[in-house]
Amino acid sequence: MKGPSASPLLTDLYQLTMLQAYWQHRMHDSAVFELFVRKLPPQRAFLVAAGLEQALDFIEQARFDDEELGWITRCGTFAPGFADWLRELRFSGDVWAMPEGTVFFPNEPILRVVAPIAEAQWLETRILNLVHFQTVIASKAARAVLAADDRPLIDFGLRRAHGSEAGALAARAAYLAGFAGTATAYAGPRFGIPVFGTMAHSFVQAHDDEAQAFMHFAASFPENAMLLIDTYDTVEGARRVAEIAPRLAQRGIRIKGVRLDSGDLDALSRAVRRVLDDAGLRDTVIFASGNLDEQRVHALVTAGAPITSFGVGTSLTTSSDAPYLDAVYKLQEYAGRARRKRSTGKATWPGRKQVFRCLDESSHCVGDTVALTTETFPGEPLLAEVLRGGRRVAPSPPLAVARAHCAAQLATLAPALRRLDPPWPSYPVMISPAIRALADDVDHRQATAALAQ
């Protein structure tokens, strides 16, 4: 059957049971759902919106095929005729969203869906799945970008990313957030992301001596060989590079750089730099990897380790210190009436909303207001229409444009929010008085209805 990425069966079963109930009870009015994050993980001071392009691709193309409908018919859960109704289902609604790369904070909708309730409910799970994951990664990657202080970072994390789509989309989200590129070859043709590669320990091990491995690899990539020098002893490896460099130079082969992947990277990079410099290899760069995250990158940069660029792997692609966000997609209005849930710890603000952001004279963001779409507040509105009547209002921006937007957004963060570690100041997100009043109205109406039944 179809892979999971484009299948509308990649959803929670309850979306389909609810769809049957909506269908049977003729509930076809318009609903408003908003996607937002309830609270920040303790390790994050801000978030970066990402994944919109893939979510819109999915929304535009979502439909059931015969095989999927066959399962729905056979599985025993659903009523006769339901699959026939599903066959015609398409998304015909509108979507507003923050552009990818936008910095955002808790309780701010980053995506708003307005559509007949079945259409909006249907797609909840996969919209969340796509936007949540890339937002997790972009938010993690942005921290590393800030920590690296303009040194290039490369995504090295495919092997321990959670599956194929996570690997591919983590490369995209990291690039969006300011990484220089990825080791994931697929991301080159698929997203136009620069792809970088060096060599693995196995290559060195497969040769009977390390110098031979270096010679072979350099001969195969005479302009840009990066040699991995820590398989046996890092400083010895650097000496071997220094020894073979003149021989290679005679053949017109240049060693672009060396990679360190283990041990005390600060001390080793200095020792390796001395060996290379003493051999006249001042242009041979040092690249570092090996269990790096933004904290370790920051420590190496701050210490002045002579490392030109970094590979960041597992910690990035699994966002290991905060592998998920409290991201939700909640009904805020149905049939023209605002709605909210009041579950303990999970209450929502009702109504369809916009977010306004104010900057100070230094162009730092100083506070946001979450307001109803009927209100106007000072500052820039962050959500824009991206889909109307089920079709994009314009093509999604090229990834390079989203990446530039993200860089500009990160530049609006006040220094206190750019710090790697808490405590951070709480960024002010004001809920407008009209929303608060609406919440009271909804509660009152719901209590009255409960009494009247």
Added chain:
Amino acid sequence: MKGPSASPLLTDLYQLTMLQAYWQHRMHDSAVFELFVRKLPPQRAFLVAAGLEQALDFIEQARFDDEELGWITRCGTFAPGFADWLRELRFSGDVWAMPEGTVFFPNEPILRVVAPIAEAQWLETRILNLVHFQTVIASKAARAVLAADDRPLIDFGLRRAHGSEAGALAARAAYLAGFAGTATAYAGPRFGIPVFGTMAHSFVQAHDDEAQAFMHFAASFPENAMLLIDTYDTVEGARRVAEIAPRLAQRGIRIKGVRLDSGDLDALSRAVRRVLDDAGLRDTVIFASGNLDEQRVHALVTAGAPITSFGVGTSLTTSSDAPYLDAVYKLQEYAGRARRKRSTGKATWPGRKQVFRCLDESSHCVGDTVALTTETFPGEPLLAEVLRGGRRVAPSPPLAVARAHCAAQLATLAPALRRLDPPWPSYPVMISPAIRALADDVDHRQATAALAQ
């Protein structure tokens, strides 16, 4: 272009640069790579092998298509003719592996690949990506299964899984480890896993009163409606269920259960149980969800909360307390000679290996020996041949068989290892004297080669 899941471009670029070097330098001898976990995360006492079936599917089918080869030709990294050589590349080697569901420990190979070095190197990244992820999830899920003490668990985590493949494969890995099923519809037709669904808060909110929502949903699923009762007030929600139940019963509609998704689940489940029992609804079960993990499930079970089954979501599908393992795929032999790396903190044991496991008279596993394949030790050998000459020696076992194997494996864990929290006893994994002697030989040979150059 092709999605990432079946693309051999979903790999680290360095696998391809190394392939070019192997090709140019005519290094086509046989290599042995082994996949193992270097150490346990602090939150795990044991691991559960999973993902083999998908890895073997990938290995059997891996080949480059024209579009992928076109990018390799155009991207500027590779030599003329390399893409033509890649076009013919197929995996022709052998694979040995632990069956899915096998419990294992650090330094034990769970998969061994023997093939011409380019073929084995080529597929490293995706093999790791597939086996690592499902092993992460199965290992996490097994903890929840042990914690739940035979109460059924349902995977609820698709929305915050890391992409589509992670969502689908997490459902599979959790079921393999003993979950009763998943909310992910796709996993039904794709893997034959039982799929469960209730209703969401949005369904309740879309109705002007909660009782009406319950009536609608129950009417649509007259035999197995599970009603979500915490949208406004959980105990009030239970009272509403009690009120409408007689009216529904007259129409032949039975409420199967209620779901709690927020608040103090222990106290609320007891209060709800009383309300339901007082109304004669003793067969109406209570299902609980909401930020659950194995710790919270265990606490509720231990406290005797009247909850029949649990939905476990984000903590499961992201393995949030240990979102990755230190899983690696390392060259252990090339051209008939054992190989090892000695990088700080990342040294490997050379040679091609088997793992033998001993059980005591209570059928608890008491110690493993990692040995060369030429050795024999007491106990059961855990790796079996699964692929020969690039083809499976037998079809992968049905998921139900792997699930039964996993249950049997978990039963071999001594009580001390089944505990949820550290400190755990260190499980004995002995490295055979022959492997240690081989490591010394390899080091000596490598040092001699380095001196001789």
